[in-house]
Amino acid sequence: MEKNLYGIILAGGRGERFWPRSKKVRPKQLLPVISKQTMLEETFSRLNNFIPKEKIFVVGTEILKEPIDSLGIFEKSNLMYEPFGKNTALAIGFAAIKLRSIDKDSVMLVCPADHSIFPDKDFQKTIQIGIEYALKGNLVTFGITPTRPDEGYGYIELGESLLDEQVYKIKSFKEKPNVKRAISYLKKGNTLWNSGIFLWKTETLLEGIEKYLPDMYRELLEYEKHIGKSDERDNILKLYEKSPATSIDFGVMEQAENIVIVRAQFNWDDVGDWNALERIKNKDKEGNIVEGEVVTLNSKNSIIISDSGLVTVIGVSDLIVVRTENETLVCKKNETGEIKNLLKILEKDEKYKKYL
Secondary structure (H helix, E strand, C coil): CCCCEEEEEECCCCCHHHCCCCECCECHHHCCCCCCCCHHHHHHHHHHCCCCHHHEEEEEEHHHHHHHHHHCCCCHHHEEEECCCCCHHHHHHHHHHHHHHHCCCCEEEEEECCCEEECHHHHHHHHHHHHHHHCCCCEEEEEECCCCCCCCCCEEEEEEEEECCCEEEEEEEECCCCHHHHHHHHHHCCEEEEEEEEEEEHHHHHHHHHHHCHHHHHHHHHHHCCCCCCCHHHHHHHHHHHCCCCCHHHHHHCCCCCEEEEECCCEEECCCCHHHHHHHCCCCCCCCEEECCEEEECCECCEEEECCCCEEEECCECEEEEECCCCEEEEEHHHHHHHHHHHHHHHHCHHHHHHC
């Protein structure tokens, strides 16, 4: 693997659609959703198979400092905390400018902290293909072959094939579609899901930010002057206060011309909401997924989880029931997109904020 390869884990998301387990101070990526490890630990282990520990960085918000620090898996100097979240372009730019100060020839592999990816050997194989194109000065993203007409993902329309239906130029980025449009994408067979995993030379990415997000680049250069100095933390705050908020896709990728996409050879799920458990967990004979003290009767195709006490259900189907120590969620499986709206309602009432 490339000797100048560094892993950058984005760990600042809130995981709102996994409420009530996922909270502001301990969101989804800091929970053991798939195994006994937290998702952040799993992501670290996946990268550590081919990237040394001292070259793996994590970017998270300040509110998550205590739980991330307590994992004890990252080098202390590789923990990068944002004063507040301001979308992915700034989080990645923050990591890039720091990395440039360490290794001007660095190559960045950017991964969200909360994805399910297996097997590891196929992940590494896919990344190795991407490195060849990143070293040529391309911004590389990784696409997933769609398995269903999912409304929750962005899609990428493929252009010219560069390598045996494995690597392509990108024709266009598609916003999250409705079901009808997603079905048409699947029928055409010329789109991949946007995985949110990226690979590029640090300098290539910073050139893209300079060209397409000049205001952000100017603030990054100002922050760069203070890296390693006593006032670095104060200048991180200034960087975040003054920089625009935008995603790396919208801010850079969708405008750049030196972009390619590598078709993933690994299994992938973004574990976006409770329904994802149906794709990564075993079901009982009635099609239910149960965790904790749960008893079901005449119930099917449901997700029933208890972290505290006994939960019983009778005659339900296609339902999500999640009980934690202080909160209970009951939701139709096709209504998980409304969890964010529910949290907005709770946020407005002072007496409910403690449950967020």
